[in-house]
Amino acid sequence: MQKQKDYENVLKWIEQKALKIGADAIRSVLSINSGFSINQRDNSIEKMEESIQSSLHVEIFKDNRYSYHSTNDLNPDRLESFLDKAVSMTSYLEKDEERKLPDPSLYPASRPQVNLDLVDQNLSFMSIKQKKSILNRLVQSAYAKNKQLISVTGEFWNGHSHIYGRASNGFSGKVERTYVGMSVEVSMDEPGGRKPEDWKSINARHFEDLWEPETVAAEAVKRVEQKLGAIKIDSGKKTMVVENTAVPRLLYPVIRALTGRSLFQKRSFLDGMMNRQIGSDLFTPVSYTHLRA
Numbered sequence: 359m360q361k362q363k364d365y366e367n368v369l370k371w372i373e374q375k376a377l378k379i380g381a382d383a384i385r386s387v388l389s390i391n392s393g394f395s396i397n398q399r400d401n402s403i404e405k406m407e408e409s410i411q412s413s414l415h416v417e418i419f420k421d422n423r424y425s426y427h428s429t430n431d432l433n434p435d436r437l438e439s440f441l442d443k444a445v446s447m448t449s450y451l452e453k454d455e456e457r458k459l460p461d462p463s464l465y466p467a468s469r470p471q472v473n474l475d476l477v478d479q480n481l482s483f484m485s486i487k488q489k490k491s492i493l494n495r496l497v498q499s500a501y502a503k504n505k506q507l508i509s510v511t512g513e514f515w516n517g518h519s520h521i522y523g524r525a526s527n528g529f530s531g532k533v534e535r536t537y538v539g540m541s542v543e544v545s546m547d548e549p550g551g552r553k554p555e556d557w558k559s560i561n562a563r564h565f566e567d568l569w570e571p572e573t574v575a576a577e578a579v580k581r582v583e584q585k586l587g588a589i590k591i592d593s594g595k596k597t598m599v600v601e602n603t604a605v606p607r608l609l610y611p612v613i614r615a616l617t618g619r620s621l622f623q624k625r626s627f628l629d630g631m632m633n634r635q636i637g638s639d640l641f642t643p644v645s646y647t648h649l650r651a
Contacts, residue, residue: 365390366532368432369524375438376418377526381445383419383459385525388412393517396486398493400510406486416441420448424457456622462528469531476535478564481516489514496542496571503579504546508553512542512575516565538565542578546586554585609643 369386376384390412397405414437415428425448429440496512516538524530541559548554558578560569600608612628620626628636 365520365522366524366530369522369530371434372414372416372437372441373524373526375441376416376445379442379445381418381420381448381526383526385417385419385459386523387415388522389415389519390521391517391519393515394489395513395515396489396493397511397513398490398497400497403490404511416444418444418448419458420445422453422455422457423448423451424454425451459525459527460529465529476533476563477518478536478538478566481536481538481565482518484516484565489516492540492571496540496575499572500542500544500575500579503576504544504583506546507544507579507582508547509545509555510542510575511544512540514540536563538562538568540568540571540574542575544575544578544582546582548586554582554588556581556585 365388369388372386373384390410392408392410394408395406396403411430412432413428413430414432415426418425418427425444427440427444427447429437431437431440493512493514496514497510500510500512501507516536518534518536520532520534522530522532539559539561541557543555543557545553545555556578558574558581560574562568614620615626615628617626621629
């Protein structure tokens, strides 16, 4: 990236400035994201956007006090004022003796050169014409699946992000990654005035890992067709089948309760539950990492 050194130097300047005006330690993260999105409703392009966004997050440690601040303005003059206020405000907070940067001895002395395959360089060479073609295939294949559709809206997007991190006690690092995806929303007309609708979305790091537009559209159409003829049922205790896409929302309270912050701040219903059963024997969460071939 052309400005990689510039961004790294910004973090160095921020660190030096914060320490000079009174911070005992600082951790900062700078994110730069370039993104593109295009939206089509039926046969017309409704919206096309291209943007570059930057965000800075800093954590200030001063006199056993801690504060967190963020800004999107990287203008040097306003950054200086931002840091002055951040360090000054920290002095008014309650002390938190446990909040500190990690022991620098825990930082790796050297980092293995491992390719995590987080970047699809080919995305930067995709033309707008190619993206429009993919989007049109997505919308038109939905109509081809079911002639009773009354509206189809599709979207295609991609982006490239760089994240730089630095801590004043010796850590620095950066990560680069891309993303690409598409989604389609469909609706139908049904007797009685009902207009059921549904959608399907797919995301990936690499374009080659995306589904074909026709597959995404077919899934959205199948989902809306399953809503046809839906009727209200009586209230009562029922056996419920949960679709896999809904599982993250259902498990979020459990996952959040297991975070270090929730446990340390005694805001977790799982605090003190180590080695105790908290759920059904039929439920076993498994964490795994999917690696591309």
